[in-house]
Amino acid sequence: MVIPIRGDLLQGTLDLLVLKTLNWGPRHGYGIARWLEDTTGDALHIAEGSLYPALYRMQQRGWIDAEWGVSEIGKRIKVYTLTDEGRAQLKNEFAQWSSFVNAVSRVMATS
Amino acid sequence: MVIPIRGDLLQGTLDLLVLKTLNWGPRHGYGIARWLEDTTGDALHIAEGSLYPALYRMQQRGWIDAEWGVSEIGKRIKVYTLTDEGRAQLKNEFAQWSSFVNAVSRVMATS
DNA sequence: AACGGGTACCTCGTCAATCTAGGTACCAAC
DNA sequence: GTTGGTACCTAGATTGACGAGGTACCCGTT
Numbered sequence: 001m002v003i004p005i006r007g008d009l010l011q012g013t014l015d016l017l018v019l020k021t022l023n024w025g026p027r028h029g030y031g032i033a034r035w036l037e038d039t040t041g042d043a044l045h046i047a048e049g050s051l052y053p054a055l056y057r058m059q060q061r062g063w064i065d066a067e068w069g070v071s072e073i074g075k076r077i078k079v080y081t082l083t084d085e086g087r088a089q090l091k092n093e094f095a096q097w098s099s100f101v102n103a104v105s106r107v108m109a110t111s
Numbered sequence: 112m113v114i115p116i117r118g119d120l121l122q123g124t125l126d127l128l129v130l131k132t133l134n135w136g137p138r139h140g141y142g143i144a145r146w147l148e149d150t151t152g153d154a155l156h157i158a159e160g161s162l163y164p165a166l167y168r169m170q171q172r173g174w175i176d177a178e179w180g181v182s183e184i185g186k187r188i189k190v191y192t193l194t195d196e197g198r199a200q201l202k203n204e205f206a207q208w209s210s211f212v213n214a215v216s217r218v219m220a221t222s
Numbered sequence: 223a224a225c226g227g228g229t230a231c232c233t234c235g236t237c238a239a240t241c242t243a244g245g246t247a248c249c250a251a252c
Numbered sequence: 253g254t255t256g257g258t259a260c261c262t263a264g265a266t267t268g269a270c271g272a273g274g275t276a277c278c279c280g281t282t
Contacts, residue, residue, distance in 0.1 A: 003210040007240050008123030008268070010211075014240080017218055024221070030259050039221060043214035050240050052261060057239090075248075075258055094219065100120045101212055103154035107128055108205065110135070110150060118269050119239070125269080141230050161269045163232060168268090186229055186277075 005044060014054050015063075016097055017044075019082065019090040022064060028077035029055055055080060063089050116154060118161075125165050126174075127208055128155070130193065130201040133175060139188035140166055166191060174200050 021032050032055075033046040058064045063086035069079045082090070132143050143166075144157040169175045174197035180190045193201070 003206050005207055005211050005214070006123055009207065011122035011239060011268085012117055012119030013215060017215065020218055020221075028259080036218060040214035040217055043210055047241055048260085049242065049244095049262085053239080056261095071258080073249090073258075075260095077259065096116055096120065097215070097219075099154055100116050103116070103151040104124060104128065104208070106151055107131055107147060108208075110131075122239080122268060139230080158270055159230090159232085160234095160271060160273095164268080167232095182229080184229075184278090186231095188230065 003043075007047075007050075010044070010050070013097065014046075014050060015058060016090070016093040017046075018051075018054060018058065019063065019086055019093065022080055022082040022086070023090060026079045026081045028069070028071070028079050030077070032080070058086070061089075062086075116156075118158075121155070121161070124208065125157075125161060126169060127201070127204040128157075129162075129165060129169065130174065130197055130204065133191055133193040133197070134201060137190050137192045139180070139182070139190050141188070143191070169197070172200075173197075 017036055018032055021027060021035055027035065029051060033048070033051055036044055036046050055064070055066075059066055059080075062083060065081045065083055066078050067081075069077050071077045128147055129143055132138060132146055138146065140162055144159070144162050147155055147157050166175070166177075170177055170191075173194060176192045176194055177189050178192075180188050182188045
């Protein structure tokens, strides 16, 4: 049974997930969503209405670069690449995430 | 060094933390915040502007009961108690949280 | 007497981010 | 010719956390 994950849990983590995905190499938006869903066994669902605004934000912040290209099957795609700033941000966000998970775990583990 | 935790990470998790706190027994709002900050070594900061609205929401949803009382030092306090529904919600939210952390971990662990 | 600081509650307005539901476009398969 | 997949986008609604403010009482210090 797959437990549905509420959207507000994703809040503040979507960027981290996207940055991590792009750390493996350039990818286009749709591909990022598919990759994330695949590697989490569909535990995460990446809504397009969340993803595209997020990609836009991250581009504005200089974390990723974008350029138009063509996919293997001939579709017009926008390919995103991690910048140096993006790599720094990834490191940063992962540290925050770890620290947060750690804190919550400490609470949940109390007895 | 303490890594500051962005507020959006807390989004969707504050309820879980409060429910878990109340699972140890009745507590008042201010006390809940202090307990959470203490047990996480101040990794989490519970803002009152987040906490009190959250308590109100959870009461409306039937997860917690509230009644006025007096603290050990004579202050007027509002004491919250977990309901059966709240206990069910705690179980539910913890399952979702675990599932989510698991999914993110799988992404972050890829190599 | 005045002040700062701790306990304890509350609310208003702002902000940020996700999601739903729509839309466009092309192509392959049935 | 209609469904379904790939691939992009946006507008509006909703939600929740937060900062900043306020009230009230008490204690200890200046």
